[in-house]
Amino acid sequence: MTTTEPVRERTYSWGDPGVSATAARTSAGIDVMRGLASGELPAPPIIATLGFTLDSVEPGRVQFSFDPAEYHYNPIGSVHGGVYATLLDSATGCAVHTMLPAGVGYTSLDLTVKFLRAITVDTGPVRCIGTVPHLGGRTALAEARLLDGADTLLATAVSSILVIRPQPGTQVG
Secondary structure, rough: OOOOOOOOOOOOOOOOHHHHHHHHHHHHHHHHHHHHHOOOOOHHHHHHEEEEOOEEOOOOOOEEEEOHHHHHOOOOOEEEEHHHHHHHHHHHHHHOOOOOOOOOEEEEEEEEEOOOOOOOOOOOOEEEEEEEEEOOOOOOEEEEEEEEEOOOOEEEEEEHHHHHHEOOOOOOO
């Protein structure tokens, strides 16, 4: 198949992910997340890759946003479910991170996503709010809601998150 359509291209850059990873091992999670939001710390490369922005950070709550673009599309002309899932996973994990002390890590154990409405470039800017209903010693439960500018619910997610504490006697950093 040939086409006369102009080539669409996208170029982007990112900062050194090692800088933020080091900060995550030596600083409280809330401080790391605030540093990412303010630009004091370089954002993880996935943020530049998908065009997300970390808008706000509070203990147990974060908000991301993005403007849907063609490069987010699947073959049927709407934002790919993997973009939804990545944004929802980021919001749940980062909300948990805001509640962790220095040297304590986390990873998603699972992510259950409910896709409620299609997102296209016509949807306009969307935001994703992640919160933490439960933080335990070994696991956390986090939720996220993806909303459009009129507060229409586009998708939801619930994630179980493993809290990774250093072994006694190990040095942080």
